[in-house]
Amino acid sequence: MPKDKTETLEKIIPCAKKEFLEKGFEKASMRTIAANANISAAGLYRHFESKEAMFEALVLPAVKGIKELFLSIRDAFSELPGDTQKKVVNDYSGDKFPLFIAYIYDHFDAFKLLTTCAAGTPYANFIHDLVEIDVAYNLKFIEATGNDALTSGRCTPELMHIVSSAFYAGIFEVVIHDMTRQDADDHIERLRRFFAAGWHAILRT
Numbered sequence: 001m002p003k004d005k006t007e008t009l010e011k012i013i014p015c016a017k018k019e020f021l022e023k024g025f026e027k028a029s030m031r032t033i034a035a036n037a038n039i040s041a042a043g044l045y046r047h048f049e050s051k052e053a054m055f056e057a058l059v060l061p062a063v064k065g066i067k068e069l070f071l072s073i074r075d076a077f078s079e080l081p082g083d084t085q086k087k088v089v090n091d092y093s094g095d096k097f098p099l100f101i102a103y104i105y106d107h108f109d110a111f112k113l114l115t116t117c118a119a120g121t122p123y124a125n126f127i128h129d130l131v132e133i134d135v136a137y138n139l140k141f142i143e144a145t146g147n148d149a150l151t152s153g154r155c156t157p158e159l160m161h162i163v164s165s166a167f168y169a170g171i172f173e174v175v176i177h178d179m180t181r182q183d184a185d186d187h188i189e190r191l192r193r194f195f196a197a198g199w200h201a202i203l204r205t
Helices: 005-027 030-036 041-047 051-078 082-106 108-116 122-145 157-176 181-203
Strands: none
Touching (some): 005 030, 005 041, 005 051, 030 041, 030 051, 051 082, 051 122, 082 108, 082 122, 082 157, 082 181, 108 122, 108 157, 157 181
C-alpha cells in the first residue's frame, strides 16, 4: 500500500488522465480510476471530493498559467507608445508567439484534456476566455494607434471575436491531432501569417 498521500496521489493522477482521455469528463468513472490506481473508492474521495474537483486539479494550473503568460505579453505590448505599437506589431507577435506555443507543449496533457475532454465542465470554454482577452487588447491597440477600423465600419467587435475565435481554435488543433512540436511550430507559423494578412486588410496597418 502507498506510504503517504503523495505516493497515493502519484498513482491516481496517471489513472485519472487515462480515464478522462479515453472517455471524456462526462463518461469517466471515479470507481474505474480508483480500481486502476489500486485504491478504494473511499480512498480516492479522500483526495478528490468529486470528479469535477479531480478534473480541475488536472487542468487548472495550465489554464491559469497560459492566461498569465498571455496577459503579460499583451500588457507589455500595450505599454508601448501607440506609434511604436503600430511599427512593431508584426515583429512583436512573431517574436512572442513561440512562448505561447512552448507553454502549450510544456503542459500538453492538460491542454489535451481541455480540448478533447472538458465537455460538461466549466473549462469547456477556456478558448473563449482567451479570445475575450485577445479582443479586449485588440480594441486597446485600435484606440492607442488611432486606427479607423471601427469608425470606418471595416471592423466591429463582433468580427474581431469571430476572427480571434477562428485563430485560437486553429492553434489548439495541433493538440487535438497530437502533432509533434516541430510540426506544430511549422503549421502555427503559417496560420499566424495567414491571419496577420487578414488583420492587415482589416486594420490597414
